[in-house]
Amino acid sequence: MVPSARSRTALTLYTTADDIQCHRARLVLAAKGVSYERVLVDPGKPPEDLLDLNPYGSTPTLVDRDLTLYDASVVCEYLDERYPHPPLMPIDxxxxxxxxxxxxxxxxxxxxxxxxxxxxxxxxxxxxxxxxxxxxxxxxxxxxxxxxxxxxxxxxxxxxxxxxxxxxxxxxxxxxxxxxxxxxxxxxxxxxxxxxxxxxxxxxxxx
Incomplete structure (x- = not known):
């Protein structure tokens, strides 16, 4: 099911249960103390709503209202900039x-x-x-x-x-x-x- 307009006011993370890149994104969210909806995806079996959001059906995929991001590095850097406290990258x-x-x-x-x-x-x-x-x-x-x-x-x-x-x-x-x-x-x-x-x-x- 595609997240409703109401649920999209919060973050949604499509993640598999034991993948390192997905764990990476979840750890960033936890470090920031950000609440989000966690949608568990079976590896190799992306649900239809994920394919609608991300043509690759890959995880982690982050949905922030009308914005959809994939690739773990992109997701993590976005979260660090979107929620700047505590910062997770040095200044210089x-x-x-x-x-x-x-x-x-x-x-x-x-x-x-x-x-x-x-x-x-x-x-x-x-x-x-x-x-x-x-x-x-x-x-x-x-x-x-x-x-x-x-x-x-x-x-x-x-x-x-x-x-x-x-x-x-x-x-x-x-x-x-x-x-x-x-x-x-x-x-x-x-x-x-x-x-x-x-x-x-x-x-x-x-x-």
Whole structure:
């Protein structure tokens, strides 16, 4: 069902239950303390109303009254500008650019391996090793500040934290060497915002 004119006065987010990019968008909304309608979508089976809004039927898809946005980066940056408090990007252009480049690297390197692991088969174990290597190579970025590349929580953390949350579920053990990454995750996981961002399926990944 397409959201009614009345319901469109609030935000609507079309999301799957356990996708990292969808979790990323939900974490931004939780960090902002914004109320929204969550519409769960079965992967690969976009409902007709979503296809009416987004020709790709992809998630996350955000509807804000007459505006429809898709692509996780676009959705998250819009939310940060639409709801400026607390800000989730630094003020200076150099720091913002660094965080954006880091997000691109994570999407291309880390999330590609996550998809391969989830697909299973012979490729899963090599992908686990590659993902572990990518994360350990990023240790200096985790050590540089309290959050990822930034003294305050940013949009980059909204992408990194869902990956770190899933590591045990994906069968990726960082070992003693990865303790700074584990510690980073624990700082975020115990926040009320992170708890609000999760679906029941995501919560079950660590039960």
């Amino acid at each position: 252009p150099l720091s913002r650019a660094r965080l954006r480049v880091a997000a691109v690297r994570i999407e291309k390197d880390w999330l590609t391996e996550v998809d391969t692991i989830r697909a299973g088969g012979r490729s899963a174990e090599p992908a686990r090793k590659r993902l572990r290597a990518h994360l350990l190579a990023a240790l200096p970025l985790f050590k540089a500040a309290k959050f990822f590349l930034n003294p305050e929580m940013s949009l980059a953390d909204c992408l990194v934290a869902p990956v770190v949350w899933r590591l045990p579920w994906l069968g990726v053990d960082l070992g003693r060497e990865g303790k700074p990454i584990v510690d980073y995750g624990e700082r975020l996981f115990h926040s009320q915002g992170f708890a609000r961002s999760m679906t029941e399926q995501e919560k079950a990944m660590r039960t």
